[in-house]
Amino acid sequence: MAPAARPPGLESDPPVSRADLARLAAGEHADPHRILGAHAATRGADRGAVIRAFHPDASSVDAVLGEGRCVALDPVGHGLFEGFVPGVTVPFRYRVRFRFAGGGTWERGDPYRFLPTLGDVDLHLFNEGTHLRLWDAFGARVREMDGERGTSFAVWAPTARRVSVVGDFNGWDGRLLPMRSMGASGVFELFVPGVEAGAFYKFEILTADGALRVKSDPLAFAMELPPGTASRVAESRHRWADDAWIAARTAADPARGPMAIYEVHLGSWMRGADGQRVLTYREIAPALAEHVRKLGFTHIELLPIAEHPFTGSWGYQVTGYFAPTARYGSPDDFRAFVDTLHAAGIGVLLDWVPAHFPRDDFALRRFDGTALYEHDDPRLGEHPDWGTLIFNYARNEVRNFLVANALYWLEEFHIDGLRVDAVASMLYLDYSRRPGEWLRNKFGGRENLDAIEFLKTMNRVVHERHPGCITVAEESTAWPGVTKPVEQGGLGFSFKWNMGWMHDTLGYFARDPMYRSWHQNDITFAMIYEYSERFIMPLSHDEVVHLKRSLLGKMPNADDPWRQFANLRLLLAYLYTRPGKKLLFMGTELAPPGEWNHDVSLPWHLAAEPARASFLAFVQALGRLYLEHAALWRDDYDPRGFQWIDVADAANSVVSFVRRAGGEHLVIVLNMTPIPREQYRIGAPAAGAYVEVLSSDAEPYGGSAMHTPKRIETDPLPLHGFEQSMALVLPPLGALVLRPAPRAG
Numbered sequence: 001m002a003p004a005a006r007p008p009g010l011e012s013d014p015p016v017s018r019a020d021l022a023r024l025a026a027g028e029h030a031d032p033h034r035i036l037g038a039h040a041a042t043r044g045a046d047r048g049a050v051i052r053a054f055h056p057d058a059s060s061v062d063a064v065l066g067e068g069r070c071v072a073l074d075p076v077g078h079g080l081f082e083g084f085v086p087g088v089t090v091p092f093r094y095r096v097r098f099r100f101a102g103g104g105t106w107e108r109g110d111p112y113r114f115l116p117t118l119g120d121v122d123l124h125l126f127n128e129g130t131h132l133r134l135w136d137a138f139g140a141r142v143r144e145m146d147g148e149r150g151t152s153f154a155v156w157a158p159t160a161r162r163v164s165v166v167g168d169f170n171g172w173d174g175r176l177l178p179m180r181s182m183g184a185s186g187v188f189e190l191f192v193p194g195v196e197a198g199a200f201y202k203f204e205i206l207t208a209d210g211a212l213r214v215k216s217d218p219l220a221f222a223m224e225l226p227p228g229t230a231s232r233v234a235e236s237r238h239r240w241a242d243d244a245w246i247a248a249r250t251a252a253d254p255a256r257g258p259m260a261i262y263e264v265h266l267g268s269w270m271r272g273a274d275g276q277r278v279l280t281y282r283e284i285a286p287a288l289a290e291h292v293r294k295l296g297f298t299h300i301e302l303l304p305i306a307e308h309p310f311t312g313s314w315g316y317q318v319t320g321y322f323a324p325t326a327r328y329g330s331p332d333d334f335r336a337f338v339d340t341l342h343a344a345g346i347g348v349l350l351d352w353v354p355a356h357f358p359r360d361d362f363a364l365r366r367f368d369g370t371a372l373y374e375h376d377d378p379r380l381g382e383h384p385d386w387g388t389l390i391f392n393y394a395r396n397e398v399r400n401f402l403v404a405n406a407l408y409w410l411e412e413f414h415i416d417g418l419r420v421d422a423v424a425s426m427l428y429l430d431y432s433r434r435p436g437e438w439l440r441n442k443f444g445g446r447e448n449l450d451a452i453e454f455l456k457t458m459n460r461v462v463h464e465r466h467p468g469c470i471t472v473a474e475e476s477t478a479w480p481g482v483t484k485p486v487e488q489g490g491l492g493f494s495f496k497w498n499m500g501w502m503h504d505t506l507g508y509f510a511r512d513p514m515y516r517s518w519h520q521n522d523i524t525f526a527m528i529y530e531y532s533e534r535f536i537m538p539l540s541h542d543e544v545v546h547l548k549r550s551l552l553g554k555m556p557n558a559d560d561p562w563r564q565f566a567n568l569r570l571l572l573a574y575l576y577t578r579p580g581k582k583l584l585f586m587g588t589e590l591a592p593p594g595e596w597n598h599d600v601s602l603p604w605h606l607a608a609e610p611a612r613a614s615f616l617a618f619v620q621a622l623g624r625l626y627l628e629h630a631a632l633w634r635d636d637y638d639p640r641g642f643q644w645i646d647v648a649d650a651a652n653s654v655v656s657f658v659r660r661a662g663g664e665h666l667v668i669v670l671n672m673t674p675i676p677r678e679q680y681r682i683g684a685p686a687a688g689a690y691v692e693v694l695s696s697d698a699e700p701y702g703g704s705a706m707h708t709p710k711r712i713e714t715d716p717l718p719l720h721g722f723e724q725s726m727a728l729v730l731p732p733l734g735a736l737v738l739r740p741a742p743r744a745g
Helices: 018-025 121-126 245-252 281-294 331-343 396-412 424-425 449-465 500-509 513-528 562-577 606-609 610-628
Strands: 009-010 037-043 046-054 058-066 067-077 081-087 097-098 107-110 141-144 148-156 162-167 187-193 200-206 210-213 261-262 299-302 320-322 347-352 417-420 470-473 493-498 534-541 581-587 642-646 652-662 664-671 676-682 689-695 710-711 725-729 736-739
Touching: 018 081, 018 534, 037 081, 046 067, 046 097, 058 081, 107 725, 121 396, 141 187, 148 200, 162 652, 187 200, 261 610, 281 331, 320 331, 320 396, 331 347, 347 396, 396 449, 424 449, 449 470, 500 513, 500 534, 500 562, 513 642, 513 652, 534 676, 562 581, 562 610, 562 664, 610 689, 610 736, 642 676, 652 676, 664 676, 710 725
Parallel strands: 261 299, 261 581, 299 347, 347 417, 417 470, 470 493, 493 534, 534 581
Antiparallel strands: 009 037, 037 046, 046 081, 058 067, 058 097, 067 081, 097 107, 141 148, 148 187, 162 200, 200 210, 642 652, 652 664, 664 736, 676 725, 689 710, 689 736
16 A cells, blocks of 8 residues: 555654655564654644554554543554644653454554663673673563553564564564664664563564564563463562571682582472472472471582473573573562572572573574574584584673573572583583584684683672672583682682592492402592592482483392492492582482483382381481581581591402591591401591491491491501501491590590
């Protein structure tokens, strides 16, 4: 339809050309506010404003000015309507009422009468890569603008010819709500009155080559329940009750405190009574908090709960970096979950995945038609192992997206720390690549310099803004200085998973005890590099999936359940008594015979079996022992906190060592064979008497109940570099923990 004749003498600022109208009707106009909304205008001698509104299916349109006053807008063509309002000064308040041929009407506030919701500072900081509260500017934010409540939308799509908000509030019609381009920043924004929390939305993007892409919001604060992929407007009404927890956390030094972490996959920790229904964040929280508290854990670590489309990825292929998964409830439900854990004295850590993202086309992949978040060159931008895409850490806006995301979880959800997944894959350009499949850095090396700088920035910012919060690297190589401060040339992580210790230790314990004497080095080697980093000892989910068997299943002598349980108790005793913070995957306390299955609940019924009830009691006793004795954690990263007594008795597969903190010390002796050892003598760090505080062989824990003296006097017989020694009775496949007896008086 050709543009209709306009009232004579109508002049507006800015003027609208036929080309403007055609581009708007074709959905190609990047600056709809130049045409739509209210603009200063004159008609003859009258000064006022022209109001323009657009809906290609409307039969007539009125501007509703208040107090019952309406101004009919004339059809101009291409779905555009305009009308002159004399005697008003822009800006002023009004609404728009559309009528349709079928008799329906749609009245709403006019999105095109509002000023931009983003300022120059926001845009500058984002393009510079330093907008640390990016979620305050981008995403979908419920707010009030000039007396109208609605939602502001902002998204980065620098090569797009046009971006529109589509959602259940406009019939998912990309013609109706085109967004305003914020110039060279590459950002598009729009405030839409009447859109409230709960609304579903996406962005329709017209790419530079003319294709249409419909994308979820990279900064969506909530997402549709999978398999749905829409973003969802969210507004928090949660009132935090953890001020005391946050204050104590801020004042604490995590490296010198106890840290025993219970790793959790929320969807399979516990399910409803029917064994099928997935519990909500609010349902899980009290039971989980009580369970981990009883077992002596100080923290939980959640497998990623950022939104992900494929449940079988366990959350490690993220499509909604700012949205807690809707599988278990709303963002405020997750806030309540964290609050409940904090009230129980339990910290909450979160697995975080800045190393890669999946190829799902509704999410980040080629977001505006170009490789926006990822590298365009597959030698830099594609992960060969996981079939995923790698972030372009060289791009300011991408680094900003990720650093702000880390802060978002800490600030908006009071998370106590982030365990960064797959750090090794970020550090090396040739990670899992053959020759010719990767590019060298500018110095000719294999290090990913941009990823390194990103990790340093993230760690520095987290520690500066949230003292007491931790960052943990899952890093499987010998990269130096992972936990060294950034200002000292390190990557700046608080802790690093000790993957080498995990591999050596599980390999050792998987051996039949009769062969362990030949592999004593496997159980002792980690102490050689123990103080090169601040380590966490992980027995994680990765070790009980993909045909690796459960921890119990890894233990030798499958035809002898008693030996299997004894070996598993010995393994955990070693974990809890050596230096380093601790991590166990959920369900370890039940000693399940099979691998973890993310589709079902943990086998809680096993706890009623006598052998597993005894094992559960042992895990609880270990937790108490750990929390009650600072020698087991205060000086984890100080060489003065550990000393071998005897590491050389490979023939008997026995090791003994001391843990210290200030004036306290404990003696730990591990007998790695099923052979009891009478009158086994070791050096004693102090003269006097020692008392047993734990035996993994005790009858309540399912042990053999072999008698071990509860009090042992030392003798003035030098041994192992000590002036005193003591004779012990070592139970089969047993661990003993001793402390000096209190002195009389």
